[in-house]
């Protein structure tokens with residue numbers, strides 16, 4: 222493989238997965254990236270297993286056809302509902318966000334009791350609970366459907382968002398879960414709320430960002446996949462990032478910047494035929 226840079230494909234229902242791309246860029250700047258945001262069909266968080274699975278497989282095929290050598294399923298909902306289906310359909314390694322997030326939470330939690338927040342669909346799938354119970358950790362999952370639209374509105378430091386988060390977390394940490402000591406951010410949008418959630422969550426609680434945990438797992442996967450010399454030598458060069466969006470390119474640039482923390486330039490519209 223020489224000194225070729227690996228191409229990592231990142232998939233999400235929309236803009237939120239850019240929080241995962243951000244974590245990947247920080248940890249693995251020696252790769253190039255292609256990002257697929259299925260903005261025309263978002264949100265996934267309120268859709269069925271069948272629909273999310275079908276959409277996610279189409280996106281995975283698209284990324285593979287455009288050169289992805291590893292697929293990162295940044296969307297918690299797509300991972301929770303369809304990781305097995307995506308992995309079966311793909312010809313390259315697939316990394317989802319649930320297992321890395323659960324592994325970090327299990328490592329961080331001293332009481333072996335954790336709260337996970339996510340979309341309605343992620344919570345109903347119980348994917349996080351299964352992954353945590355397999356590690357000897359008791360989990361309570363709490364759907365927080367109002368948080369995604371509030372983040373997309375840009376209200377990440379807003380009194381309304383703070384009040385909404387306070388109500389959700391009071392319910393999640395109530396009734397026998399006062400001693401849970403980790404909060405897993407099981408949705409792409411929630412890392413933007415980290416400062417607010419730190420204020421609102423009980424003070425003894427550690428926040429586990431599954432975006433960061435996932436980036437660490439992808440980095441390990443790449444070390445296995447690529448020859449060390451080829452992987453290391455191009456560290457100097459900046460990553461190339463290409464974005465594909467199924468809805469408005471202009472909107473993707475505008476909202477994307479907020480999630481990624483810098484300009485989103487090279488965006489191409491994709492029309493996926495049903």
Ligand code: DGL
Nearest residue numbers: 234264265266297298409
């Ligand atoms: N990307 C989704 C997730 O992480 C949130 C947005 C949506 O519902 O599509 O669960």
